[in-house]
Amino acid sequence: MNNMQMHDDDVVVDDLHGLGRFESVGEQEDGEMWLDSDPRDLLGVDDDDSSIFCTDFPPLLDFPCISSSSSSSPSPSAPPPAPVPENMTACLSSSSSTSPSSSSIMMQNPMEISPAFDPQIDIDVMQDLLDTNDMWDPTSVFPYEDNNNPVDEQQEQMQQQQQQKQEEGPQDEQSSEDLGMVFLEWLKSNKESISAEDLRSIKLKKSTIECAAQRLGGGKEGMKQLLKLILEWVQNHHLHKRRMPPEPEPEPAQHCFQNPNPNPISAWIPHPPYYADPTAGTMFPSMLGYMGTPFTHPDYPMVDTAATWAPPPPPLPPHFSLYNSYREQRLNSAPAPLQGFCSGGFGNQFLCHTQMLQGHGERLMKMGSSATKEARKKRMARQRRFLSHHRHQRQLSSTAGQHARLATDANCTTTSHANPGCGNWVFWPSTPAAGVVSSDVAAVTTSSDRRQVISDRRQGWKPEKNLRFLLQKVLKQSDVGNLGRIVLPKKEAEMHLPELEARDGISIAMEDIGTSRVWNMRYRFWPNNKSRMYLLENTGDFVRSNGLQEGDFIVIYSDVKCGKYMIRGVKVRQPGSKLEAKRTGKPQRNLHASSPSQAVDGSGGLSSSSAVKETAT
DNA sequence: AGATCATGCAACGCA
DNA sequence: GCGTTGCATGATCTC
Known part of the structure; x- marks a missing residue:
């Protein structure tokens, strides 16, 4: 593999800013971003896992090469790069048969497609897609498998090609070509928006890859599925970033998000108190709640009569350590989530996710439950770090601002709808679609938020109140x-x-x-x-x-x-x-x-x- | 062991 | 005597 720098067993990455909107994100002492609900938890990957570094992406016409290898040199058994149309070459190989204990993903020399932006993509976040107790919607990763979703023709064709190849050629070659084709097609379809920088900054830990691939079916197929996840994540993140308008004017602890498409019957929705600042490279945590539309779940009646809008969910824990348990229960009993209940509050997060993850995500769901306990431990440790970091941030920013706001904002009304004069960061897409879940949800930062947003999106809800x-x-x-x-x-x-x-x-x-x-x-x-x-x-x-x-x-x-x-x-x-x-x-x-x-x-x-x-x- | 939180209860102020 | 305030204590949870 030319132009590849490999260090030990590490897959690289710079750190990433902006992607943290996927999750509750903090910043570790070393400046690296960390995420709540780290998928490593569920993948059973230790923090001190070695990674593979792939830092050098010289501009050229070669196409990214993804391989599975334990060293910087290409595996002798690796098949030649799959033929790539135009001036691209793609290589997706796997040497797991020869060195099954180590694999890595290396992205090499992506075409200089677009200098659009420089997301520092931490695939730790992407790994989160594998974290089944979170918000990721597997159907968004494999939209062509969902009859309800619009099908990308290219992807469809690609899949057909893959199926044909699977039926025709030897297995190894098929898989390699599958991987290559997956990557190639993805790059073709995203060449307008994905830059070399994007790909360059992808980091995946070796053990994560292994675990993920294993849990995604193992072998070549697992690697292929994992690759899809990675690419989908990159795509979604990227699209999200592109959708993001210029950063709203900073206003301490007070960010306004306007619903571009106000819905008179929409529910109260949470807004992120903090959001990623992609330009400054800083990430602010968010703790969002939700005030959904009225509960209609028969098991969860609310008798509140004090107001006309729906109460927030009662103390259903948003944390998915609980969600895992709950999800497993739900899976066993498999009750159909009710829309109304699914629509509001934390409770819906569980139900909706259960529903969401059924089908394509079922496999992922199972793999998540096996690591729940360990996941919680690590998550809590990260949360402590996050709180510490957050507290430090709060100390830096004067609390006087908040007090002043309390004293000076007497004119604020309680029933205001989306206010065009406030920040104007378009936080919600006007046309929610299941296929864009990941990118949309990237605007919020906590796992519970993401689940909530997913639920809202699937219910076609939009925020109304700030x-x-x-x-x-x-x-x-x-x-x-x-x-x-x-x-x-x-x-x-x-x-x-x-x-x-x-x-x-x-x-x-x-x-x-x-x-x-x-x-x-x-x-x-x-x-x-x-x-x-x-x-x-x-x-x-x-x-x-x-x-x-x-x-x-x-x-x-x-x-x-x-x-x-x-x-x-x-x-x-x-x-x-x-x-x-x-x-x-x-x-x-x-x-x-x-x-x-x-x-x-x-x-x-x-x-x-x-x-x-x-x-x- | 330490942290969190629910609550008991003593101290205090007031009529 | 009664209500309020503030601290102390114990149960529970987490590490």
């Missing part, structure tokens, strides 16, 4: 008692609410979304051991006015346009449910959805969701 989910809390007895204070989850409070210097905290005007009434609450903390307990005080009237009781929950949002805080009380209870909930006897702790990862019950199910169901039925 509310950003901050946190929610399932109310305990002490929260709804006469003390008039609500304990807030620490992590989310520190992350999304103004940083508190003094224990007395600050006064926050919380506008009741249901009634538009403004409640002046005090957000403060108590020192507790070496930590803090965050409280929302003066909540008594709010609780009483909304008739909130134990088991109900509150959701706090911020209006991304004017920055003011909004609160909503949601009742999930039905008559008799409280008794039933108590009858279960099991103490239910940490049921607030904002820290769902702690809400796993002993049965491996979703304590939070089940708890809500208990109270709701």
Whole structure:
């Protein structure tokens, strides 16, 4: 392989900025981006895995060469490059038969197709596509296998060619050519938008490749599927980046996303509080929630009457460590997800993903469940790093800005629709389509967000209101008692609410979304051991006015346009449910959805969701 | 072991 | 005496 620099076993990559919109993204100490829900978790790849470096892509007419090799030299058994029309040559080879223990993907010398942009593509993100508990829609990767999706003629032809070749030639040769053709066709169809830089910055860890290929069927076919995933991801990311308009004017912790196609019946949707700044190369984490359309799921009734719009989902954990468990349960019982339920909130994320992943993604789903526990460990470690990083960012940016916003944005209304005068970053495509899920979803950063967006997209929903989910809390007895204070989850409070210097905290005007009434609450903390307990005080009237009781929950949002805080009380209870909930006897702790990862019950199910169901039925 | 969080309860203020 | 405030403690969870 000419022009290839190989170092050890590593596949390369620069780091990537911008792709992190796929996931909750942080920045490690070494500056490398990391992602929540790292697909490596599910792939069982250690962090310290060796990788293959492929850093040198001199401009030329040769075509990318993808091979499986343990060294920088081409495998002796590697077949010659597949014939490529025009002035391209492609090579997709695999030497797994000769050195099965090591394989790599090397992209070499992609044509200088377009200097359009320079995404630093971390295929760690792409690996995330393999993370079945996340948002990736396998049907978007193989659209030609989906009768419902528009079929790319080229891809169709390519597939036919592949099938023909599979029927004709020897297996190895077929596979190699398949790989070559896959890559070639992809490049042909994306030559307008994919540059050499794009390909150059792809990094894949060797072990990841191996694991992924193995889990995708193993052997050549697995490699082919993996390649498809990679290419699809690159394509989607790239298209997304191209769609992105110029970065909106920076506004501290206040970003406005306008729905270009306002839908009068659309649901509240989350907006990313932070977004990737592709130009600055910085990545900001996002914690998004969702306020969906009314639940219609019979197992999940909501009796809230305070407002006309749908409540956010009760404490169904967005974290897919739980999702995995839940998904497995769902797979076993295989109930058909209901659209209404699928439409809103975290709960829909589970259901929709279950649905989404069935079919093409089923295999991926299975592979994800096997590594859930390990995945969670690593994910949590990354999350801690992320929180630390985020906190540091927050300290750098003055909290005074937020306070000022609270004080100065009195004119903001609660029922504003998409406001053309605010940022104007077109966040949503006007024509949602299943086939563009990945690229669309790349605009949000957390896995739960992505799931939500996927669900929304599939339901044809668009954002209407510029509310950003901050946190929610399932109310305990002490929260709804006469003390008039609500304990807030620490992590989310520190992350999304103004940083508190003094224990007395600050006064926050919380506008009741249901009634538009403004409640002046005090957000403060108590020192507790070496930590803090965050409280929302003066909540008594709010609780009483909304008739909130134990088991109900509150959701706090911020209006991304004017920055003011909004609160909503949601009742999930039905008559008799409280008794039933108590009858279960099991103490239910940490049921607030904002820290769902702690809400796993002993049965491996979703304590939070089940708890809500208990109270709701 | 440490962190988080629900809640008990003492201290305090006020009528 | 009653309501409020703030701390302490214990249960639970995570590492």
